[in-house]
Amino acid sequence: MQSLAAATNENLANLSNTLIYSAMAVYTLAFFTYIAEWTFGSRSKISRTAAALTAKPAAGAKAPEVTVKNAGGTAVLERPKVVVRAAAGARDVPDGPGAHGGDVQGDLYGRIAVSLTVLAFLIEFAGVLARALSVQRAPWGNMYEFNLTFSTTAVGVYLVFLALKKDIRWLGLPLVTSVLLDLGLAVTVLYTASDQLVPALHSYWLYIHVSTAILCGAVFYVGAVATILYLFKDSYENKLASGGKPGTFATSVMERLPASASLDKFSYRINAAVFPLWTFTIIAGAIWAGDAWGRYWGWDPKETWAFITWVAYATYLHARATAGWKGRKAAYIALIAFACFLFNYYGVNIFVSGKHSYAGV
Amino acid sequence: MSNTDTSTGRTSDEQELGAAASQLSTAPQEDAPNLPPALGVIGWARWFWRQLTSMRVALLLLFLLSLGAIPGSLIPQSGTDETKVADFMKRHDVLGPLYDKLGLFHVYSSVWFSSIYILLFISLIGCIVPRTWQFVGQLRGRPPGAPRRLTRLPAYTTWRTETEPEQVREAALVLLRKRRFRAHVTGDAVAAEKGYLREVGNLAFHIALIVMLTSFAWGQLYKSEGNKLILEGDGFSNTLTQYDDFKSGTLFDTDDLDPFSFNLKDFKGTYETTGPNRGTPRTYEADVSYSVGAYGKDKKRTIKVNEPLVIGDSKVYLTAHGYAPVITVRDGKGKVVYSQPVALLPLDSNVTSSGAIKVMDGYRDAKGVAEQLGFQAFFLPTYVPGNELASQFPALDNPVLNLIGYHGDLGVNAGIPQSVYQLDKSHMKVFKDAKGAEVRENLKPGETMTLPNGAGSVTYEGTQEWANFQVTRQPAAGWALGGAIVAIFGLAGSLFIQRRRVWVRAVRGSDGITVVELGGLGRSESAKVPEELGDLAGILYDQAPGAPETPVSDTPDPTAVPAESEGAEK
Ligand code: HEM
Numbered sequence: 057m058q059s060l061a062a063a064t065n066e067n068l069a070n071l072s073n074t075l076i077y078s079a080m081a082v083y084t085l086a087f088f089t090y091i092a093e094w095t096f097g098s099r100s101k102i103s104r105t106a107a108a109l110t111a112k113p114a115a116g117a118k119a120p121e122v123t124v125k126n127a128g129g130t131a132v133l134e135r136p137k138v139v140v141r142a143a144a145g146a147r148d149v150p151d152g153p154g155a156h157g158g159d160v161q162g163d164l165y166g167r168i169a170v171s172l173t174v175l176a177f178l179i180e181f182a183g184v185l186a187r188a189l190s191v192q193r194a195p196w197g198n199m200y201e202f203n204l205t206f207s208t209t210a211v212g213v214y215l216v217f218l219a220l221k222k223d224i225r226w227l228g229l230p231l232v233t234s235v236l237l238d239l240g241l242a243v244t245v246l247y248t249a250s251d252q253l254v255p256a257l258h259s260y261w262l263y264i265h266v267s268t269a270i271l272c273g274a275v276f277y278v279g280a281v282a283t284i285l286y287l288f289k290d291s292y293e294n295k296l297a298s299g300g301k302p303g304t305f306a307t308s309v310m311e312r313l314p315a316s317a318s319l320d321k322f323s324y325r326i327n328a329a330v331f332p333l334w335t336f337t338i339i340a341g342a343i344w345a346g347d348a349w350g351r352y353w354g355w356d357p358k359e360t361w362a363f364i365t366w367v368a369y370a371t372y373l374h375a376r377a378t379a380g381w382k383g384r385k386a387a388y389i390a391l392i393a394f395a396c397f398l399f400n401y402y403g404v405n406i407f408v409s410g411k412h413s414y415a416g417v
Numbered sequence: 418m419s420n421t422d423t424s425t426g427r428t429s430d431e432q433e434l435g436a437a438a439s440q441l442s443t444a445p446q447e448d449a450p451n452l453p454p455a456l457g458v459i460g461w462a463r464w465f466w467r468q469l470t471s472m473r474v475a476l477l478l479l480f481l482l483s484l485g486a487i488p489g490s491l492i493p494q495s496g497t498d499e500t501k502v503a504d505f506m507k508r509h510d511v512l513g514p515l516y517d518k519l520g521l522f523h524v525y526s527s528v529w530f531s532s533i534y535i536l537l538f539i540s541l542i543g544c545i546v547p548r549t550w551q552f553v554g555q556l557r558g559r560p561p562g563a564p565r566r567l568t569r570l571p572a573y574t575t576w577r578t579e580t581e582p583e584q585v586r587e588a589a590l591v592l593l594r595k596r597r598f599r600a601h602v603t604g605d606a607v608a609a610e611k612g613y614l615r616e617v618g619n620l621a622f623h624i625a626l627i628v629m630l631t632s633f634a635w636g637q638l639y640k641s642e643g644n645k646l647i648l649e650g651d652g653f654s655n656t657l658t659q660y661d662d663f664k665s666g667t668l669f670d671t672d673d674l675d676p677f678s679f680n681l682k683d684f685k686g687t688y689e690t691t692g693p694n695r696g697t698p699r700t701y702e703a704d705v706s707y708s709v710g711a712y713g714k715d716k717k718r719t720i721k722v723n724e725p726l727v728i729g730d731s732k733v734y735l736t737a738h739g740y741a742p743v744i745t746v747r748d749g750k751g752k753v754v755y756s757q758p759v760a761l762l763p764l765d766s767n768v769t770s771s772g773a774i775k776v777m778d779g780y781r782d783a784k785g786v787a788e789q790l791g792f793q794a795f796f797l798p799t800y801v802p803g804n805e806l807a808s809q810f811p812a813l814d815n816p817v818l819n820l821i822g823y824h825g826d827l828g829v830n831a832g833i834p835q836s837v838y839q840l841d842k843s844h845m846k847v848f849k850d851a852k853g854a855e856v857r858e859n860l861k862p863g864e865t866m867t868l869p870n871g872a873g874s875v876t877y878e879g880t881q882e883w884a885n886f887q888v889t890r891q892p893a894a895g896w897a898l899g900g901a902i903v904a905i906f907g908l909a910g911s912l913f914i915q916r917r918r919v920w921v922r923a924v925r926g927s928d929g930i931t932v933v934e935l936g937g938l939g940r941s942e943s944a945k946v947p948e949e950l951g952d953l954a955g956i957l958y959d960q961a962p963g964a965p966e967t968p969v970s971d972t973p974d975p976t977a978v979p980a981e982s983e984g985a986e987k
Contacts, residue, residue, distance in 0.1 A: 136574045136575060136576040136954050136958060136963070137574060137951075138572055138573070138574045138947045138948075138950050138951040138954065139572070139573050139574065140571060140572055140947045141569075141570070141571050141572075141573070261723075328912045329912070329913075331908065331912065332905055332908045332909045332912060335904065335905055335908060336905050339898075339901045339902075339905065342901075343898070344723075346891075346894065347723045347724070347725065348722065348723055348734075349734070349736075349887075350642065350725070350732060350734045350736070350887045350889040351640075351642065351889060351891060352891070352894060352897070353633065354496075354497065355486075355489055355490075355494065355496070355497070355524075355525050356497070357490040357491075360486050360487075360489060360490040361490060363483070363486060364483040364486050364487065364490075367479055367480075367482055367483040367486075368483050370479055371476055371479045371480050371483070373912075374472060374475065374476050374479065375476060377472075381476070396483070404490070
């Protein structure tokens with residue numbers, strides 16, 4: 057009976073490995089398909105940004121003359137439409153069409169890439185599930201498992217945004233690239249055949265704490281990618297606005313991304329939305345530490361870096377809330393905050409020893 | 418309504434919105450870095466206070482706080498690991514003393530770190546108090562009246578209707594109030610505002626931060642934490658002298674120790690026997706009987722890893738477990754000179770253990786000379802032949818005790834504190850057999866190892882278990898938790914609730930037809946504001962339907978982008 061159970065577990069563990077490798081294969085396919093989307097998209101020559109930026113003065117002087125009306129006299133009356141104005145002084149650049157750049161073939165590849173991403177996500181998810189069943193606990197006992205769960209969650213977040221019809225397909229290529237890096241690192245450097253959980257990890261607070269930490273990480277990651285793209289797009293728009301002429305490659309890529317204002321808003325919303333969850337994660341960790349180690353806060357390196365990350369994101373939110381620090385400066389703070397998160401995840405496990413070091417490399 | 422005045426520049430635009438957008442938040446006004454005044458002490462103090470409570474300085478302090486926390490995570494801290502600090506001092510002649518001077522071995526209680534968070538703390542209070550008053554003022558007052566031109570607002574809609582203006586305003590007032598807006602009629606328009614919970618949340622969050630910081634500091638000052646290793650059958654009473662080691666906050670007083678005592682009846686550990694989790698504890702618990710106060714009744718409890726025993730402000734945690742082989746040492750004449758369980762320290766998760774047996778007095782060698790004995794002990798609870806160096810399982814399946822004997826001077830009388838788990842071999846000689854090899858033997862329970870040249874014998878009688886308990890007292894933990902919970906909800910309110918204003922203007926045009934205009938303004942740009950405005954407009958439109966007419970102008974504003982979702986069309 058016992059050996060049967062052991063054999064089942066072994067089979068599950070092997071199945072998990074196979075699934076993870078399969079998922080990597082499908083992610084690789086998705087990666088090339090996203091590249092195809094970008095490549096075909098570059099055929100379309102669009103330059104909305106320049107047009108909007110140069111057309112701006114004329115448009116700005118005109119008062120909005122909006123009398124959007126009912127179609128007079130008919131039985132079916134049209135309801136009034138709401139007109140939206142960008143805040144005074146904001147650059148009014150339209151969002152790009154996305155990686156496919158309006159190209160039909162590019163769009164087709166983009167759709168295929170998303171389907172492949174969904175498939176890879178499902179396979180990876182099954183792999184994580186098999187792993188969890190094989191060790192009969194949550195799949196985050198060591199960095200190998202943490203990496204798997206983390207990338208699965210990041211892709212999950214991306215797919216949820218897509219399902220909510222958010223304009224975020226442009227994130228696909230950077231996301232799948234880093235997922236491949238993350239998985240590559242997991243299966244080569246971090247691979248751990250099986251691992252034991254010390255008794256301190258037997259607490260439901262652990263499940264709450266680690267699962268929310270992973271979710272926060274995934275969302276912070278999406279926010280950080282959007283922030284980086286914002287910085288690129290913003291420089292691009294600045295260059296155009298000041299009469300510069302960016303290279304053709306930059307133009308081709310940047311024109312297809314959303315406007316810098318949209319990217320900025322998107323990354324702010326994302327970061328702001330998970331900040332309470334990150335706060336909760338730290339508090340759940342403190343409660344768990346209180347139960348397990350007898351002190352809820354002990355300046356253990358992992359705790360310290362969670363705190364540093366928290367303060368960094370709080371600094372970012374403050375910077376956004378006060379006038380002078382919007383835009384690029386705030387974006388840099390957001391990136392520093394994400395770097396702190398990454399360091400807490402990799403750096404502390406690898407370079408610093410502390411109470412959390414049983415999490416193992 | 419059709420407004421064709423195109424000469425209005427952006428400046429008047431902003432001035433106009435200024436009044437309507439005023440007090441939409443309680444964020445302090447950021448003024449340019451003002452120069453210090455030449456106004457003597459009071460002027461300086463006021464200037465300093467204004468600087469300290471400005472957002473810019475709050476940002477800076479937050480930034481410094483995270484920066485300051487970094488060295489503590491990279492440099493060994495005396496609070497967590499004293500030996501590592503000593504080791505660091507030994508290895509770094511220059512850096513060591515320098516770090517020590519800078520307080521880098523105890524960052525989180527150093528002067529400079531404390532001053533950062535105390536300044537932040539003051540800044541926080543200096544920020545909250547005026548904001549709270551301002552907010553109370555806003556709650557007492559009413560939403561400001563409509564700006565002259567609603568078209569300037571981020572969200573705008575309009576139509577013409579044959580309904581009377583008063584009726585439209587009345588309908589709007591009812592509608593907005595039903596939607597939980599604070600609304601009133603001023604002049605020809607209804608002014609309404611909603612989302613005050615955002616400010617409540619924000620204030621609650623910042624106040625909760627103060628509560629958390631205070632309880633944290635309080636806990637640090639009055640906390641205490643001690644460790645005690647207890648063999649099965651032994652007991653402990655909560656006094657300072659009973660602890661193996663003890664740490665406490667600066668304001669801690671021994672009277673703060675909660676009076677209680679407990680006995681370790683039984684430690685139970687069972688482990689997974691198969692699968693990838695082999696060796697993982699399945700049950701890991703200590704049965705204790707405890708009593709509170711001097712004459713308290715005995716009560717029974719089981720302490721588990723994540724389930725401490727709570728008595729008053731104290732919590733008793735089960736932190737470790739190990740084995741204590743029972744050792745009997747006889748001298749050359751067969752007289753028992755030592756007989757007791759010796760707790761060994763676990764080295765890995767399979768409880769491979771090591772330790773030292775120290776026979777301090779009563780022993781005489783073959784020649785009758787008083788001497789001390791020491792044994793280096795290495796213990797495997799589950800010995801599998803071929804694996805001499807590590808236990809293969811944490812339970813006592815096949816225990817083997819490996820001993821190396823030494824004789825001489827243990828050095829315990831030198832006055833230097835010594836670890837009970839380590840032998841100081843500098844004045845000891847290892848026992849050697851006739852061939853000159855170290856005497857070293859693997860013993861099973863009941864077996865005896867004979868020391869060479871009639872020096873006596875050591876017997877491994879059997880094995881007891883021990884458990885280590887940590888007793889901590891951390892006052893104000895409940896306050897910290899309460900603060901944390903309020904902080905999360907406050908934060909969620911402050912980040913997810915949008916504070917926004919809606920104005921509905923209804924005036925009779927020159928042709929006798931009523932012109933209805935709706936404008937919406939949020940604290941920050943958001944897609945929700947136009948969406949909600951569309952909703953409101955849709956409902957109001959049903960009550961004041963559009964009058965048939967030909968559009969006055971069909972050129973839409975080029976800078977205007979239609980809202981993503983036109984609520985009115987749902
Ligand atoms: C540990 C310290 C602090 C943390 C973690 C923190 C965190 C936050 C967060 C998360 C927000 C919400 C930001 C938003 O609305 O987007 C906020 C808002 C705010 N904080 Fe803090 N804060 C801290 C200290 C301070 C201090 C010292 C001050 C005053 C000098 C301050 C003043 C404000 C103000 C005025 C707002 C509201 C801004 C607005 O209404 O838009 N905070 N804070």
